[in-house]
Amino acid sequence: MSTGVGMSSCCLSGKIREGKPKGTEKDINGIPCYVAEPENGDKTKTVVFLVDIFGWTLPNVRLLADSYAAAGFTAYIPDVHSGDSIDESFLQTVEPPLAQREQQSVVDKTASGAKIGATLGPWLVSHREAVARPIIENFIDKVRYIPGTNKVGVIGFCWGGRYAILAAQKPFSGSSEGKGCNAAYACHPSLVSIPADFDPVAVPLSLALGDKDSLLGEKEVGQIREVMDAKKEGGQGEKLVQSEVRIYKDQIHGFALRGDWGSEKDREAMDEAEKQGIEWFKKHLA
Numbered sequence: 001m002s003t004g005v006g007m008s009s010c011c012l013s014g015k016i017r018e019g020k021p022k023g024t025e026k027d028i029n030g031i032p033c034y035v036a037e038p039e040n041g042d043k044t045k046t047v048v049f050l051v052d053i054f055g056w057t058l059p060n061v062r063l064l065a066d067s068y069a070a071a072g073f074t075a076y077i078p079d080v081h082s083g084d085s086i087d088e089s090f091l092q093t094v095e096p097p098l099a100q101r102e103q104q105s106v107v108d109k110t111a112s113g114a115k116i117g118a119t120l121g122p123w124l125v126s127h128r129e130a131v132a133r134p135i136i137e138n139f140i141d142k143v144r145y146i147p148g149t150n151k152v153g154v155i156g157f158c159w160g161g162r163y164a165i166l167a168a169q170k171p172f173s174g175s176s177e178g179k180g181c182n183a184a185y186a187c188h189p190s191l192v193s194i195p196a197d198f199d200p201v202a203v204p205l206s207l208a209l210g211d212k213d214s215l216l217g218e219k220e221v222g223q224i225r226e227v228m229d230a231k232k233e234g235g236q237g238e239k240l241v242q243s244e245v246r247i248y249k250d251q252i253h254g255f256a257l258r259g260d261w262g263s264e265k266d267r268e269a270m271d272e273a274e275k276q277g278i279e280w281f282k283k284h285l286a
Helices: 059-070 088-094 098-103 106-126 129-143 159-167 170-174 218-232 264-284
Strands: 024-028 031-036 045-050 074-078 151-157 183-187 205-210 243-248
Touching: 024 129, 031 059, 045 059, 045 129, 045 159, 045 264, 059 074, 059 264, 074 129, 129 151, 129 159, 151 159, 151 264, 159 170, 159 183, 183 264, 205 218, 205 264, 218 243, 243 264
Parallel strands: 045 074, 045 151, 151 183, 183 205, 205 243
Antiparallel strands: 024 031, 031 074
16 A cells, blocks of 8 residues: 645745635534635535545635635535544644755654554544545435535545545445536545545546655656556546646645745646636536
């Protein structure tokens, strides 16, 4: 297993986006959820956001959901961590900006690695697949019963990126009409198994990967591209003609959601990743 909209100025070392989310909080099937809707309230095209380890209250993901709503989607951000997301103060430790990361000494990297392991290890056990996947799949299933909902997309980031891929697999989404999701978009997924997580994918899947991702190296990115190319030809796993893999130059883990807002290159990457997802869902949820 490999371990894997214009932007405004921000605080906390450039990781937290400024702005006031416009959506509302609701309870859906017993799960707290942030909901961002288009002005006309249309639910025909719905997108479920699967968060990273920092959870559903992070301003970045809520403001991004607002952007999807402005583009015509109803967006849901469920609390799939059951109130146990990691505090945003951990942002700088888990993935500092690229320039800072490259200047770290061996001692600094060792200390940071120890802190990450001590924090993430127990959290990942508590939120392992056997616990998280049923919560996510049940939520997606319940969203389909909300009046007015037609097609459903799933977007995931980091930890949630892998679950966007799993949600696109045939057992959940490709086995029958009107089940699971109709398309998925995974941004810098972590902890993915290659090719096992990708072979069963049966609905259109878009991927946004950074070439400086500390959790998904160059080798793994190459393997993912090979698997997805093979699926287009029907030579590996479920045949999947509608897929794309985009590599973002000089972008680290988490770049699509929480990059360095002080960097023009990073802001452009975040804008492009947002555009990638919106265009993908406009095409496949129509």
